[in-house]
Amino acid sequence: MPELPEVEMVRRSLRRFRLRAPVTRVWRSRLALRTGEAWSRSKERVQRLKGWRPGEVDRRGKYLMMRFHREEMAESCLLLHLGMSGHVEVCHANEALEDHTHLRIFFDDDRELRFVDPRRFGGVRFDARGRIEGSHPISSLGPEPLDRGFTGLLLAAQAKGSRRVIRDVLLDQRVVAGLGNIYVLEALYEAGIHPATKASRLRASAWERIATASTGALRRGIENKGTTLQDYRDASGATGTHQHALRVYGRGGDACDRCGATLDAWMMGNRTAVRCPAEQPVVRGRWVS
Ligand SMILES: [Zn+2]
Known part of the structure; x- marks a missing residue:
């Protein structure tokens, strides 16, 4: 799933296309996309893009x-969430259509923005x-970790003394925006904190x-142009290389790069967690500093 570094790379690639010509036409597939609070077919309103630059x-x-x-007219905004497997691409209108294309926005300069999302x-x-x-989900987001x-x-103030485990607290977009399982696990490894530590036990x-390690993990992800595990690519089709630089995510059973201990992977909730047992020890019933 694209996290902050991948979405940031998409943003930068979209900017480089300098799309400025007005929208002439919009096509939307018949299939439903994201659902839930703030997301529904009737809230998409993408047909209204016609005439906007x-x-x-x-x-x-x-x-x-x-x-x-x-x-x-007041400024408008197209909000896009890439979900698990989505990507956007900018191309000429005559280029072959990929499977699972759900949105095509045609511009007056023969270019087109497409949203493709298999899942x-x-x-x-x-x-x-x-x-x-001013509305969910944007208004509900926590601070930007790169600010x-x-x-x-x-x-710590955002976590409000939560009794949940730190891995889940960091995944909560209301606490901090943009982190997902990959960068959270990388950050906790760098910080030497067991992912299942109760947040309320942290000094x-x-x-x-954790804050410093989170920022560092995200910055390294951006330097490596994002993590491409399956679908991720930017709007020009470029993939990232950060998957080769990950220290723990997806590496359960491998040797820790730093100390050689065997990395431990297990299911925590419905996602995998990974840690170095030597550097991220279990702590029970005491403060973690
Ligand atoms: Zn280690």
């Missing part, structure tokens, strides 16, 4: 926000920018290490 592309957490302009957990929504930013003000203190020093 694309502008800057923003990102918030794992969401892409493409701004659109039109004379004398259909991704979602799209077009609305006034203020309404997109200057992101610290252990802020992260300030441990929160600082």
Whole structure:
């Protein structure tokens, strides 16, 4: 599933296309995409894109926000979530259509933006920018981990003394935006914290290490242009290489790069967790600093 670094790479690649010509036509497949709060076919409103000109592309957490302009009208925004397997591509309108294409936005310069998503957990929504930013999911998101003000203190305050395990707290988009299982496990390894540690047991020093390690893990992911396990690629079709640099995710049973211990993998909830048993020990009933 694309996490912050992958979505950031998509954002950067979309910007490079400098789409500016107005939308002439929109095509949407008949199949449903993401559902749930804030997502439904009736909220998509993508047919209303006709006549709007694309502008800057923003990102918030794992969401892409493409701004659109039109004379004398308030700015609008196309909200895009890539789900598990979605990707966007910009191409010429005569290029062959991939299977599982669900949205085609045609521009007046013969180019087209396509949204392709085999598993259909991704979602799209077009609305006034203020309404997109002021409503769920964007308004519910926690702070951006790459922002200057992101610290252990802020992260601990966001977690509000949660009794949940730290892995799950970091996955909660209301606590911090953009992290998923890959980068959370990498960050906890760097911080030397067992993924199943109760968040309420963490001292300030441990929160600082987790915040720093999270930022570092995300930055390395971006430097390596994202993690491509199966579907991820940016809007020009480029894949990432960070899958080769992962220290723990997907490496259960391998030797730890740093100490040689055998990495331990197990199911935690419905996702795999991995840790180095030597560097991320089990701690019970005491504070973790
Ligand atoms: Zn180790």
